[in-house]
Amino acid sequence: MRIGILAILLILFCVTLNAQSNEGKEFWFSFMEHVDSKQNTMVVMITSRYATSGTVKMDGINWQSGFNVAANDVTIIRLPVDAENVGSESVQKLGVKVESDLPISVYIHQYSNLRSDASLVLPIDALGMEYYTLNYRGFNNMGRYYPSECIVVGTEDGTVVEIIPSANTLQGKRAGQPISVTLNQGETYLLQAELTADLTGTYIKSDKKVAVLSGNAWTEIPQGCPNWDNLLEMMPPLNTWGKKYITTPTKLRYEVIRIIASQDNTLLQIDGSQSSQVTINRGQSYEFNASEAYYIHADKPILVGKFFPGRSCSSNNDNGDPAMLDLNSIEQTRDSVVLFNSSFQAIVENYIGITMLTEDIDYVQLDGKPITSFGTPQKVAGNPKYAFINVTVSAGSHQIFSRGCGVIAYAYGFGFAESYAYGGGASYKDIAANPIIDGGCAGAEIDFEENLDSFRYNVLWDFGDGTGSSDHTFEKVYQDTGIYHVELVLEDKCLDEINEFEKDILISKRKLLDVALPQVMCEKESVTLTASDIEDATYLWNGPASFISSEQNPTIDQLKLENGGAYNVVSSFFGCKSFPAFTEVTVLPLPNIGLPESKIFCPRDSFLTLIAGDFLSYEWNDGSTQSNLIVEREGIYWVEVAGENGCFNQDSVEVMEVCLPLVYFPSVISLNPSNVQNGFFVPVIQDVFDGEVTIYDRWGNLIFFTNDLTKGWNGTFEGKECAIGVYVYHFSFTGFDLDSQVKKYQKVGTVTLVK
Secondary structure (H helix, E strand, C coil): CCCCCCCEEECCCCCCCCCCCCEEEEEEECECCCCCCCCCEEEEEEECCCCEEEEEEEHHHCEEEEEEECCCCEEEEECCHHHECCCCCCEECCCEEEEEEEEEEEEEEEEECCEEEEEEECEHHHCEEEEECCCCCCEEECCEEECEEEEEEECCCCEEEEEECCCCECCCCCCCCCEEEEECCCCEEEEEECCCCCCCCCEEEEEEEEEEEEEEEEEECCCCCCCEEEEEEECCCHHHCEEEEEECCCCCCCEEEEEEECCCCEEEEEECCCEEEEEECCCCEEEEEECCCEEEEEEEEEEEEEEECCHHHHCCCCECCCEEEECCCHHHCECEEEEEECCCCCEEEEEEEEEEEHHHHHHEEECCEEHHHHCCCEEECCEEEEEEEEEEECCEEEEEEECCCCEEEEEEEEEECEEEEEEEECCCCCCCCCCCCCEEECCCEEEEECCCCCCCEEEEEECCCCCEECCCEEEEECCCCEEEEEEEEEEECCCCEEEEEEEEEEEECCCECEECCCEEEECCCCEECCEECCCCCEEEEEECCCEEECCCCCEECCCCHHHCEEEEEEEEECCEECECEEEEEEEECCCCCCCCCEEEECCCCCCEEEECCCCCEEEECCCCCCCEEEECCCEEEEEEEECCCCCEEEEEEEEEECCCCEEECCCEEECCCCCCCCCCECCEEECCCEEEEEEECCCCCEEEEECCCCCCECCEECCEECCCEEEEEEEEEEEECCCCCEEEEEEEEEEEEEC
16 A cells, blocks of 8 residues: 555644653654565655754764754655665664654655555654564465564664564574663664564563564455555553553454553453453453444553454455554543645545544534534444544544543545554553652652643642642642652543552752762873762762763773863752762873884994983883883884873884995996906995896996896996996985885996906
8 A cells, every 4th residue: 555645643732741742853763674675665754833844864874864844734755765674683773863943743654566554653752661562463475474573773872672572583583582682872673573473462671762663564464365565553662551442443344453461461341332351461462353443441551453454355445455553542632633634645535533532522623613513423332431433534634622631533544455544643641650759858848740631630649747739739848857658649530530649758858978088090090989878869970071970989981181170979869969069080191201103223223222201210011120222123112101290101112124225336347357356337235125227338328227136237238348438327226214115216326347
C-alpha cells in the first residue's frame, strides 16, 4: 500500500504539566529493513500548530536537511537511500534526529511498489527505558524469508541495552537468551527473527532513554491471506501503558486485535456483545478477531494493537491492505486533536475514528460542528459508558474538540491495495508515576502538587503530621525533621475511579557537608574531589574551566593549568540542599625541558651532546644523572627531570645519523700511470647517494660522461688519447643536508691531463 503522505495528525490541546504527548522539539527514530531493500522511499512528515523551522539530520552518513513548516500544514523531507538499516544484530549509526524551534509532530513513511506503512514518532520526552514489541509473524515467499523485526535507537552516548528476544534470531541467538549492546547517540541495533518466527513480546530495557520501532519487512495478515505489506510502528514505553482500551470497528469486516501483558498473571477482560476472560504472563500475547467495538480492561498495564487484514480477507472492495496500529488507553485522553487526512498515493477513503464518554457526546465537536451532525455515535456494547463514531471525511485537516473528559482519536484510510492508520490523538504520560515528592527541608516551604487537570480530578492530601488539603497545589512547612507518611487520593471523575498513592518522605535539616582539604597537584596528574554526606545524598560540583559533575567523588584526569582554582559542591538529600562547601586545587606547571623532536649528527665528524637544561635532578634512559648526555649513535633518548616546584616531566629526542656528502677528485691524471699516481679521474666519495660526472675540453666539447661513480676517465676520447692540457669537470650528486633532507649538489673543477 503506497500512500505517500498518508494521514498527518496535528495535536492541539491544553497540556497538563506532567503529560507528555506526541508533540515536541526533539525526536529520534530509524527505518528498518524493507522488502524492497535499498529501493524504497523513506520520508519524514512534519506538522505543527505553529510556523516553525528546524533540521532533520543523520550524523552517521553526514547528511542533514533544514525545513520550514507553516502553521497547521505539513512538510515532507525525503531521506537518502542509505537511511535504511539492513542486516540483523549489528550496531550501525543510522539514527535520524529531528529538531525544531517550536513544538512539532513527526510521522514517518516507508514505501515501495504498493508495500507501505507509516508511524507516529514520539518525542524524546515521551520515550522510556523499558519496552515490549508488537509484531506479526515473518513471511516465506518462494524460499525467501521476510522477517519480523524491531530496532533500538540510542539517544545518549554510553546507553547499555538488554534485549531478550521472544523468538530465535536471524544470527542464531536463541529465544530468551539476553543480548547486551551499548549504543551511542544516533546508533541503531536492528533485530530480526529467523524464518517465519514472530518477535512479538521481545523485551527491551536500557539505562537511558531509547526509541524503539517494530514491525515486519513484509508479511500477510492473517496467515494465508494473499495480500502482503511491510509493517512499521513506534512502540510506546511500558510506563505509558494503561489498563483500559476501547477498540472500535472500521469499514473492514474484521480486524486482528493483539494484546501484550507487562506483568505475570495479568487478567484480561474482553467485553463486547459477548465477554471472555483470559490470563497471560509478561511478554505473552493474546489475539482475537474483532468485528465490533470491545472494551478491553486488565488488572495490570497492557498494550493493545490492531492489525488490518489483507483486502481479500476483510475488505468489502479492493481497497485496503495489511497495516499495524498501537491503540491508546482511554486513560490517555486529550481535549483537542487535529488530524490531517490525505488523498495522496491513491487513498480514496478517509476516516476519523473518535472514542468518548457517552455523556460527553453533546460536548464533542468535529470541525466546529457537533459530532452528532455527522451521525449517531454508537455505545460500546461491552461498556455503554463509552461511545464511538467513524466519520467519513475529505482530505485535509480536521479538528476535534471536547469540553468534557476528552477523546481518543485515530485517522485511517483505504485505497487500492493500500491502507493507513495513525494514533496520536492521545497523551503519553507516565500513568504509574507516584506524584508524591521524596522529601524536603525542615522549616522551608515544600510544594506538593500532582500536576493533573483540576476539572477531571479531585485530590485529597494527608501530609502525615495530622494535616491535609484538597488543593491541587499546596505549600507545606514541616517544622521538625523526621520521616512522614504522606498519602494522596486521586478521584478521576471521567473514569469514575479512585487511585491512591503513598510514600514515606524524609524531612531533614541543611548541613555543611565534608569535602577534601585543598590539594596541590602537577600538570597531567589526576585529582579526585571528595565530598561526604549521609547515604542516598546526591551531589553537584562546579569549578574552573566550566567543570560540572553530579558524581560524589569526581576525578579530573590530565590536569591543565586552567583546572586550578576553587571548586564548590552542594549535596541534596531528598530535596533538602546543603550549604555550598569549597575546596581548592592548585595546579603547578611542569618543568619545560625543551629538547628538540629530532637531532642529527655525523659520527665521522664528532659526537653529539644533548643538553637538558637547569633542573634539580636528571635521569636519562641509560641511567646517567648528569644534565648533559653524550651521544655516539642514533636512537631515541629521553630524560626525566625534577623542577624546583617538585613536579617531574619527561622529554625525548630522536637522534639520527646524518652526514653531509664528502667528495674528492684528483687534480692530475696521466696517460702513463707509471709517471704519476693517478691513471684514472674517479671521485673519492662518502655519503653520496648517486651522481653524474661530465668532462669537457677547453672548447666546451663533451669528452666523458658516466653515472657509475666507480668508473673513471682514463684521458681518452673514442679510444684515442686526448691532448695534454686542462679539462673541466661537472659533478652533480645527491646527499643529505643539515635538515636531514635529500639535497642535490653541484661540484665544478678542473683536472690536468699529463703524459
